[in-house]
Amino acid sequence: MYKSYKSSTVKFKLSNIDINLKLGQITAIVGENGNGKTTILKIIAAEVATNAGKISYPCLYLNSKPDLYYIKQKIAYIPQELPKWYGWLIIYILQHRFMALQDKIIKI
Numbered sequence: 001m002y003k004s005y006k007s008s009t010v011k012f013k014l015s016n017i018d019i020n021l022k023l024g025q026i027t028a029i030v031g032e033n034g035n036g037k038t039t040i041l042k043i044i045a046a047e048v049a050t051n052a053g054k055i056s057y058p059c060l061y062l063n064s065k066p067d068l069y070y071i072k073q074k075i076a077y078i079p080q081e082l083p084k085w086y087g088w089l090i091i092y093i094l095q096h097r098f099m100a101l102q103d104k105i106i107k108i
Contacts (some may be wrong), residue, residue, distance in 0.1 A: 002052030003039055014039055027100045038079070045077035069100060 005012040014036040021027055021044075029037045042048040043055060046068055060071045 001043065001050045001055060003036075003043065003048070003050050011034070012039075017053075019044075041077050045075045046072050047077065072100065 003014045011035070017036075017040065019040070028085045029040055031037050039048065042075075043050055057066065057071050057075075060074050061067070
């Protein structure tokens with residue numbers, strides 16, 4: 001897989017990554033700051049898309065087909081710093097579930 005970011009202050013490139021994760025196996029991703037650990041985790045959790053390459057989840061396919069909503073329910077990624085939010089937890093959860101369901105809504 002390949003992912004790059006460019007801005008006026010940051011140039012980042014993650015390339016030639018080949019990962020094979022096993023179901024039920026604990027895997028650690030280690031490295032120096034700024035080398036792409038968080039980017040890899042966000043790609044695996046389907047929070048960030050790659051610029052090129054392929055990512056698949058054969059053990060998480062529903063009825064032998066990839067279903068991104070189902071896959072995202074089975075993968076957890078907890079960032080080092082959580083964003084602040086205000087209000088009731090149930091409202092926060094429902095808003096995020098609705099946002100995830102928007103991918104499933106068929107527009108006519």
